[in-house]
Amino acid sequence: MTDQPVNILLVEDNPHHAELAMRALKMHNLAEHFVWVKTGEDAIDFVFCRGEFASRKIDNAPKVIFLDLKLPKKSGLDVLKEIRADERTKNIPVVMLTTSREQKDIIEGQHVGLNGYVVKPDDFEKFAEAIRNIGYYWLVLNQLPKKQ
């Protein structure tokens, strides 16, 4: 894999939900430089440039990570903790995708520094709107702190 700039890293084990997210981003012209991985392990490899993603540079961090909470084996929360524990990656914005508000409470209870969350609504239009708002905020409006 070449070291292309990455805007959004989507970590989602459900391919249909991944497609929904991708279509929602496309609908709002936010899908450029979009990468999708299916597992927490792949997400860590991607962020820390290991394994399949060893040719990447760690400085070329995604502008935002959309991270599903409920992933097999390594959960979204585990991925988030590892990203936050490393000086080089701790500032990457992470938005958690959850299926309920209760799950959001659980994540917040962990104090692992989440930048946002999307409760996946049952309705696609609402989901697309949430994805658009979050994507727009982190890709267009947000300015990351300048690197020292």
Place this chain on the structure above:
Amino acid sequence: MQAQSTDLQTLYDRLRESEEKYRRFVENAADIIYRTDGEGRFIYVNPVSLRIFGYTEDEFMGKHYLELFHPDFRNKARQFYATQFFNGQFTSYLEFPAVNKEGKQFWLGQNVQPLMENGQIIGFQAVARDITERVLAEEAMRRSDEEVRKLNAELEHRVVERTAQLENANKELEAFSYSVSHDLRAPLLTINGFTQFLGMHLGDKLDEEGKRLLSVIRTNTQTMQHLISALLMLSKTNKKELEMMQIDMQQLAQETYGDIISPEAQEKIQITIPEMPEARGDKLLLRQVWSNLLSNAIKFTLAKDERMIIVGGRSEEHRNVYFVKDSGAGFDMKDAGKLFGVFSRLHSDTEFEGTGIGLSIVRRVIHRHQGEVWAEGEVGKGATFYFALPRV
């Protein structure tokens, strides 16, 4: 001399008479009466003793009193009497298991007195009575008391065990319904999204029938969404810890009505929400109660020409009663018991939409507040839903 001899004769006669009386008394007594010598060997037993122990008088004479005791009790009896006489006690009472000639065991209660002469014990006399019935009754009582205690302890243990099992089962059920509800949402989002993509993908190629088919899928997806949300709400109703506070029920009912009524429906419905007694309860959950009752009232009233909803409340001795009365479709009172069950519906989807969970949420919330719910209605003439909360 003659006179002296007559006096002696009289004295003798009296003595004989007195002895005779005493003998008859002893021999006809219902109790065991016996005498022993200073060593405790029998020198006299009354007929009752013979009958009860089954020995002949000859067999009795010379026997040691301890031989009448059950072998296991002899040492104890010996110690008891030794202590008694050593301490100079004149009489004693002892209950003991005795054995008759045939080896049959029975219980005696026995009074013993030492017979003294010149400061020396020359023998003992005893009166004993068969107390087997009483002892056995006491033993049975003790045993049954013990059994009752044991049964009680066992029952208590079982109640604790069952309660724990029930609590576990409830928790598991809650976790199950919660996780099912959440996991059901994931495919629902997919169905919903892909139906929309299909519509967009086919665009103009979609004919009327195609549009209808997609619309059926979408409508059913929505129904499923409502069901899942309602199930989640029901599960939350059970889990949420009650945060009790004073609540202005008029204000709460008004606010809730304002939140749920659509502008179009608002124009069609006439509603009265007067002042009501304050309630003590969990505001979030009681808002849900008002919301479910008022939505029902709106739903059933909109279908009628006369559209009126009356909300109210009154104070009774120990409780406050609140109600929502509508002029809607009503129900048959014979179905009143079914109203508050989960998934129980009295109207079909084509008549009125609904999940059949709303009223069970109402009941669950009110029961958690130690209150009651009930309803009155008549087909075509509207319904009134009541809930009562304890006055605190």
